[in-house]
Amino acid sequence: MILLRLISWPYVRKHAGRALLTVAGIAIGVAVFVAMRAANDAVFGAFTQTVSRLAGATELQVTAGFSGFDEAVLERVQAMPEVAVASPVIEAVGATGLPGQGNVLILGIDMTGDRSLREYDLESGDAAVLDDPLVFLAQPDSLMITAEFARRNGLRTNDRLPLDTVDGRKEFVVRGVLGASGLSGAFGGNLAIMDIYAAQHVFGRGRRFDRIDLALTPGVALDAGRQALQQALGPGFQVQTPSARGQSFESLLRIYRLMLRFSSLFALVIALFMIYNAFATAVTQRRAEIGILRALGATRGQVGLLFVVESAVAGCLGSAVGVALGYALAGGVARLIGTLLEGIQGVGQGQAEVTPTPWLVGVALALGTLTSVLAAALPAREAARVDPIKALQRGRLQVLGAGENRARTLVAAGLGALGAALFVGTTSLPAFYVGYLCLLLAALLLTPWLSVALVRLLRPALVWLRPTEGMLAADSLIGAPRRTSATVSALMLAIALVVGLAGIGRASHGQITEWAESALNPDFFVTGSPTLTGRDYRLPEAMTGELAKVEGVAIVQRMRQPRVAYRNSLVLLMATDVESVGRTARRTVLEGEAADMYRRVAAGEAAIVSENFAAGFGVHAGDVVELAAPTGMLRLPVAGVVREYSDTQGALIVDLALYRKHWHDDTVDLFRVYVSPGAVPEEVRGRILTRFADQRRLFVLSSHQVRAYVGRMADQWFSVTWVQIAVATLVAVLGIASSLTVTIADRRREFGVLQAIGGLRRQVRAAIWMEAATLAVVCLVLGLVLGALHLYFVLQISYRDYPGLRFDYAYPSLVALAVCPVMLAAAVAAAIGPAESAVRGSLVEALEYE
Amino acid sequence: MIRLDAVVKQFDGKRRVVALNDVSVSITRGEMVSIVGPSGSGKSTLLNLIGCLDRPSSGEVSIDGRRLSGLDDDELTRVRRDTIGFVFQFFNLLPTLTALENVALPLHLRGWSRHRARERATELLGVVGLAQRVHHLPEELSGGERQRVAIARALSVYPPVLLGDEPTGNLDSRTGEDILALLTDLHARLGTTIVIVTHDMRVAQSCGRTIAMRDGQVVGDVRR
Structure with missing residues (x-):
């Protein structure tokens, strides 16, 4: 404790800005964690309460x-x-x-x-x-x-x-x-x-x-x-029981929870890198001080403990700020989730009240502190191992900490090989995740080596651009890969995450749009609800004939689509006139032969399953699905697997006649209407509305409206993804700002020497800016490449784990392009302050700076 | 060559410290001067003012008849890079650059071409006896070798003035003697004005003139 007061406190006071950045890193991580969790708990808590209120004394x-x-x-x-x-x-x-x-x-x-x-x-x-x-x-x-x-x-x-x-x-x-x-x-x-x-x-x-x-x-x-x-x-x-039924409905929203949890954990991982960077720099900077302590009799354990306690204190403070900030943000996040839920349920839950719970506050404080201690563990170990003699020799500081670590490369190669083997050689889900983690760790371990290699490649261009400043910038990065490795690692991960998220957003949006254009191609959808997913107002069978008689109507296809239980899940049963649908709206067939598939299903002999149903339940063409109908168990062979995005839980397509026979339900959710060749769609639409005016609650939606709705739903579905992208970018920007502030400030003497031997302010300033920009380029290149790999894994995860949707690989080039100027601008902007302080401060102090 | 008139330098902190109090000194071209005195006597502050690293609180510093008080930072830097070479006690070499690159650095800062700068740096490393060590990083060199690199860097444009702040202070006595011999040799061969701050009386006595300082004032000025 005395060491904390005598050694740590004066350092923190002297470097208040740096200490604030460390605490801010933890605070942001914890705030995102708390905001996501608190909002999640509030919204789903309100949902559970609603289920309970509606149930009353129902057992x-x-x-x-x-x-x-x-x-x-x-x-x-x-x-x-x-x-x-x-x-x-x-x-x-x-x-x-x-x-x-x-x-x-x-x-x-x-x-x-x-x-x-x-x-x-x-x-x-x-x-x-x-x-x-x-x-x-x-x-x-x-x-x-x-x-x-x-x-x-x-x-x-x-x-x-x-x-x-x-x-x-x-x-x-x-x-x-x-x-x-x-x-x-x-x-x-x-x-x-x-x-x-x-x-x-x-x-x-x-x-x-x-x-x-x-x-x-x-x-x-x-x-x-x-x-x-x-x-x-x-x-x-x-x-x-009502609560079990509530849970099965809640499981429909699992994907949102998964995404929110992923975001909150991601924020903490980035915070971990930021803290590591701050403590690694502090250890380097205080090497002489540590040397004095060791010379005065402090044990390695005491020195290591000093840094661990410092990190714990910073963690506690940052976590406390993060908890407060998180709860302040939770209201907004709860509103966002509430809107998503309203879209699914059709009716708003009302404002979910976010109230701090001792459990979440405790977990957040513990997690923030633990993350901080974990991040500082390596620098603390480094501090404990400082040789007091070397540390006390002024100038020796410059020779410590540089150089490549061969062991690191060997471990990375081993992890890379293991990751690839696990990924390619097994279908087991845990092995897949372990393999992914191994490859990620290998990439992180190789970061210093890759950074140096990249800067070497960039050096000629930098020198060509500004011979002196470019050379200084490049050589500084080449000579001290460890100084920047934490920054590069953190930013590389953040950028990779942005690419992964944007990639899955792009792929899904593209494929959902493509599906909507092929599967949702009737001229009109006639429904009792304003959307295709609303199934509350049902239409009578009798409308089929009445619609067919409307002038200009060529084809009417009926559709009833309730959720039914399948292996403890609620899946979408799409009962329709399959023969007709097979002729007009062919979906992409992934398994099975199209003509035979539609023929068998239309005859009531089989079912078609969606791709995510097949992946989620491990069902393939030729297998038999057992559906529990009110009349008993219905065994249907799977005639084919198609691309179908109507539901995140998976969908089964059966013939309407089969459904009616086993479910005794002759209502219709919607009619798919095609107009006759030559008929003017808007006129036909008008005739339908006139025909049923004052008789029916009717919506006649054009295919354009429906596709726009599907697009909006997809956008809403991925709105969380965009929030994640924003968080990832923000953290990346903060990361580069904090790292550059710390590393530039730490090199005051170097910049002082440059000025002492004749470097003009603008030259030193330009060298720092170029170094910052080069660092950003390195982060971008590595991040965008790792992002390509990460996207592949994310697509695999979505297919193999949840929700079982297979999207084709499509690199999000536009987002990648948009990230580049943002990161470059952030890097240069972050370097402005430290660069000015480096060139405007006292030269004498800079030269004496240790 | 170098002239200080009634120079005062004070540092304003919690307590005001007067590092130099009404100091007037004149050093002519080609002199080799040592400045001695106990710690806190103001000798390093005096050297920093001569080297244009700092500005006086009052009084005037002139180099080659040019008054420094009216110059802005960039002009001061230009005076420094064209007129003065520095040798520091702790070498202050950039750890990521080789010996050759360290020596070539001031030349690059002056806009010299890569080829020309390397040629001059190689030549200077030869002058200080490090022709075989041009591609070594500072960490691969001994203390004496690092100081030689620092001297070569200070001489990169053959400045008329070379300033040394305890240039042998971080070296063993034998290496210190070698460095001193090198400086004396360069002084004789190039006619460079050399000003050295030192605690070492052997270094002081090898200079033609010794200025003694105490409590921020010149208390002795001996010519040999």
Whole structure:
């Protein structure tokens, strides 16, 4: 402790700027970590709370994926002795006609049994609505809304509320306003209650329910009840607790969590390099001081410990600042994730509240401190090994620390060979990751050698540009590779990450656009929802013929696409008129033969699976998939694998007739409409809208609109990627700024000598700038090359691990080009301050600087 | 050649330190002068002012009749690079450059071509007896050899003035004698004005003139 006060504190005071940069490095890393985690926890915590509020006292829920099931299932469930109460539910997102309100989650319930499961606490309205369910039933235009919803929209009991139904917009009457407790808190109050039979009509469900919520007979254990129900209903139904069902829905969002975690860890890794650089410089700079300490009797352990404690203190301080900054940023990140979730769920969750949790604060502080100590461990070891005699000899400093490390090259070669072997020689996922890590480490170990080789290549150009300054810049970098290796490593990683992220963004965007152009090629999509992913408003089968009769319509293809359970996941089942679709919208076939594939699937003999389904579940053409339909297990051979990006969990394409036979569902989510040759699409669109005006809630989306929507969805999906790119670039810029500040400041004497022997200010300044720019070029070249390799691995990861999407390799040249001027400008800008301080300071002090 | 008139140099920190107090000295062309005195007497400060590395708080420094007080930093640098060569106690060679490159560096800074600069540097390394060590890095040379490289660098443009700040201070006595012999030889052969700050009386006595300093003032000026 005394050493800390006598030795470390004066150094920190003298080099306050440098100490601040070190602390800032940790603070940024921890802030990104905390912001991502806190936002993630807040949003998903709010989601879990919503699931719990909606569930009320429900112990188990019966579903058949998202496809719904016949009303008859309710009677079977209610008849079971294990079941005390069973209440049907329709849960759908409804569009209100209220300005600025947008969508609302409609819960269609049967008031007769539902009050045993959920508490309806009326703040205002006629209590008879609750006391006598027949009142609700007798008035199918009844709605109960939450107090928050009522307040926001200035609604009171008996006010009228416009709501879109499958038959067009209708007026509903607010019969009651729910109090703030329980159910009302779900979805930030964006919730309305409706009678189940009215909901069936509003959303075109026919005689079907989405799910059954139930409470077990007292004395029946949860697991026993679940097993009894599962056995009675068969494999086509899922019997789950509300929280388990919430988790399976949450798993749809796994990719976001994965990306957020990746970003936060990445920030810490970059911070690690920044801290390493700062401490490595501090050790070099304080070598004489360490020598004195050693000469005075300090042990190696004491010297090493001094640096470790310093790093721990810096880590603690940086982490504390980072935690505060992280929580300040978390609100913005939570809003971003909330927007993404709203896009998926169709209704906003409301503002997720970010509150500091002792667990996250503790983890962040520990992680920040640990990262700092870890980063300083090597420099501390170096400090402990300082030879007191050499360190006390002034001038000897210049000869220490230079030179190549042969062992480093050998280890890098070994790791490279091991990485390549693991990557090529095995299909095991852990081995793949280890192989990737080995190759990354090999690249990091080779950084000094590669930097020197590159600068040697650049030297003639630099000398040609400015003979003296260029030579000085190049020779300085060639002669001291270790001085800059941490900077180069950190920036190389950051740039590689930018390339990887941008690459996957570009590849996916390109391929998704290509897919959208081939698979989504009808002239119009006629749907009950404003988007293709909205499945809340269903259309009746009868519309098929009516649409076909509209003048100018050539082909009508039906599509029903519910989520169904497959091996504990929820995948997309795309049931359509396969024969017709096979003729008009051919997808890229990756396995199987196109004509045969469409023929077999159209005949109801087989299924087509998407590429990510095949990768995610290890299924290939010729295999058999077992789908749990309400009628029992359905075994379908896989006729082919196609490129299909409709869903991140994977999709199965089957014929609509097959679906109807096994799911007993004759509703339609959307119609794909092709116009006759010669017909004017806009006129046909007008005729369709006129034909169904006042009869249906109808959206006629052009292929252009749909493709634009897909593009927006893809952009939104990758918005996190762009945030990551921004963070990576920012960290890279900060990294180069901090490293240059430290390294230039550390060479004051060298620059003093240059001036003493006749170097003009502008010459010294230019030499420093050129060195900074050369360093940036080295980082860029190595980073862009490593990025090419990293992109390959990222694409492999996305294919092999999650979400199983295969994208073709496409180097993001534009982003790479954009990064170059940014990094060069950052390097030169970062060098301006230190260069000015180097040329304007006292020459005498500079020459005495050690 | 070199003239200091009523020069005062003070450092303003927590306490004001007067390093030179009303110092007037004149050194003529071709002289070899040693400046001696205890630590803190102001001898290095005096050398820094002569070498245009620092500016006086008051008084005037002139070199070759040119007053330095009105010059800006770049002009001062030009005076330094055209007139003065430095030899430091700790050599101050750039560790990443070879002996040849270190010596050629001031020439490059003057805009000499690579070929011409290397030719001159090779010649100078020969003069200081390091013809066989031209491609060695400083870390591959002994202390005496490094100081020879530093002397060669100081002489790169054959400046009329060579300043040495304890040039033998970091060397063993035998190597120190060698360096002193080299400086005396260069003085005799080239007629360079040499000013050396030293603690070593043998070095001081080998110079034609010795200026003694104490507490920032000249307390003795002996010519031999």
